[in-house]
Amino acid sequence: MALAQTNDVARLLRAAAPDLAVEVVKFETRGDRDQTSKLLQHGGKGGAFVAEIREAMRAGTLQAAMHSLKDVPGNEETPGLVLGAMLARDAANDSLVLRPGLSLETLRAARGKGFMIGTNAVRRAAYLRRLFPEATVIHFRGAADTRIAKLDRGDRQRLPDGGAVGPADALVMARSGLERIGMAARIAHDFSIDEMLPAVGQGIVTVECVETDWATRARLAAIDNVPSRLSAEAEREVLWVLNGHCNSPIAGHAMVAGHEMTLRASVLDDAGRFIEATRRGPANRPRELGRAVGMELLEKGAAEIIARTRPDEH
Template identity: 25%
Template sequence: MKELRIATRQSALAMWQAEDLQTKLQNLYPNIIITLVPMVSRGDQILDVALSKVGGKGLFTKELEVAMLENQADIAMHCIKDLPMYFPESLDLYTITESEDPTDAFVSNKYDHFDQLPQGAIVGTSSLRRQSQILAKRPDLKIEFLRGNVGTRLGKLDDGQYDAIILATAGLIRLELQERIKHKLDTHMCLPAAGQGALGIECRIADTEIHKLLAPLHHVDTAIRVYAERALIKHLEGGCQVPIAGYAQIENGKISMEARVAEVDGSVVYIEKAQSDLTDSYEQNVIIAEKMGKDLAIKLVEQGADAILEKLKADL
């Protein structure tokens, strides 16, 4: 192989992620030319409507996938939390890189901590997951719609449109905007989205040579956690913009996971937790992780989570 082409969205964060991947691959394979293929996704163009109402997560991946299917690019780097559960027939997710901090970040120019927000303060987010968990703790707050790339969202905060906004910690760290983080929301208060902080590389199933090139970048522990979290979403049939949270951790040879489904107004929050021993086999651990995610989804449905999700689907 003489050249490897990386499809990427043109947002600052997506470009950072693609350029970081480009550097890592170039260091591994100095004799291969690693190039970027920037493009604008429909999700980047539609900024005034919730994603759930215009096509969901696939809006961020479709153009990149078409580029691979039409041989205009070889691989694509994605935020795992933005990935749909299913891929086009000839494409798949082959590499999951080491995760950055998966938490949500409290960002404000007025207040140093979430607990300092006064009654009726305006908080910006377009995530129903964040909204539902924030309102469960503080039903007095006013949640207002906020979309756009990281720079756009920070600009709206700086213009005084919000008292605070909630962003992914990982994105701010990657863009070297850590100074904007007042504090990271405790996962007990705001459990992360499935796959938050992790990045994945999609490519053609037939390109086995590329699979081998990507293998050194695959991070085993992150992948096992991501498979657990995505299994939860898959079995709850949760698309984009649903109030589902899933967070898995690996420690001392065990995987533990917490999952939540909540009413959008925070009036009801269903919670399930699980823990399991891991083995020395990566393949077996993936099976264990995916079973954990599925089992938690089943338990949430038994509590009543399916009624919440079905009601949301009916409203779309």
Template identity: 70%
Template sequence: MRIGTRKSTMALAQTAEIARRLAAAAPGLDVEIVKFETIGDTDQTSKLLMHGGKGGAFVAEIRDAVRSGRLHAAMHSLKDMPGNEDTPGLVIGATLPRESAADALVLREGITLDDFRRTRGKGFKLGTNAVRRAAYAKRLFPDIEVIHFRGAADTRVRKLDDGEMQRLPDGGEAGPADALIMARSGLERVGLADRVAYEFSSHEMLPAVGQGIVAVECAVSDWETRRLLALIDDASAHVCCDAEREVLWVLNGHCNSPIAGHATIAGDEMTLTASVLDESGGAFIESVRSGPASRPRELGRTVAFDLLDKGAAAIIAQTRVEDA
């Protein structure tokens, strides 16, 4: 089986775990990892919107290789997969067990969390490329300056430690950053868990849809690959994936929309929380609903329609100005 992945340290670690699980579930299966350098990896200056969002930047090239038959499957971080558009001919064949979905604060040496809280972030620069994280950060630290910050997980931490400036799409520079907000699971995958200065609760910063879940995508008609991937599929992670992504689908959320969603399961019941913010963090609406874990998409639709009833469409429409 040929599995495509990005060349980053984190992506390779995720794909190696898929290969390990497949080898254990199907002894004798030959798994080849095919590395891709996507446009999002080569261009670490532009905003992802310029490349069609995370889907265009990190997913599209590998998906095309699956569609053409050059690959049997593709590894993606689920949060990088667009949820507001059709993916004709492709299906998520497996999701690995969910790792931590939490966001974490990484600080430059000499800075403490108390410094941020005492000053409300005034005088500090926070690096992130995620509009969701930027919006929540503005709610937690109203006076902080958020700067555009790109790179793989380990690269971002190195740039923080080195005091490196971030090149901007307009040719200018920003920084250096005093802190970063990153996925805890990503830091763990690249061996940097010790850099977590603070882990945000879901009440403080609701995770991105799919955060902490590794997905394996394949062709709808490739039944042998689907059979093999089913052997490593984690059912709990998969239904959470379905519920959270249904919210994106109904809201037609795009890469510039600060939308968050996180599902948890207790017994046979699933609880889904989702939110929509404006880019400043000023406007904020949230919905929390529970239902049978066996009907995740129905729960996702219920939560999404509740958000729409509360005014989500108008907030999302405002974030589409840059699209035009």
């Protein structure tokens, strides 16, 4: 999937500048090499999928790097680097994939009882416990196509301690990822924004580069999508205000309609606590809107939930 996303970036750059020589460099990160451990053990998604690539850019090995924006930490500074382009947003919602022979109707009727649903995202796990309170939510990792293959074969998911869980009856995955690997036909149900608010930045591909590399920044500006950037800035401002960490179930989604933006965000945990805020404002002031939503969540008690899930407090 990452290669398909990178090829999309290369195609857009070549279209914007036909004389530009674009080389796609494959880069294997910690998260790619370790398909078993929880992402928390690598410092969250930032440590698993972003940190090594950033080191390569600072060293001059890479001029730019593609990331799924949801994997880029939003609560910390990135000295010397800048997100130079946000591509047009793909579908932002999550989807349910079922093991062959199972039906959505059966899952719903049972409220999940007897079902094991796999995900590696604490946000998705928290929402699943609200939607299917009697299901067992299990840790399930791997590339998108690998996860589906394991689901279909009935494989158990290996755990870092040598144990295993599963097999899974269903998986929750990003629709955009399923579309990119040609497996959208496996979707049994698309979760609405009301059912499962997406991760901040979900569906947006971003391209990062060195802050002082003005030539590369100019190239990336040519493929930047304004609505995506505005939405990303609003959503990521919520993360900044909340100081969320990699284990925080924080969700956020912004929509631009004309000159107006609607931003919705939530903080929840696996104990059933749920806080949400929605605001509208001028689309050209996304950070201000994100700050207002983040502050409202804090006023409603978000800091307590986030502190309770912080790794160093256990």
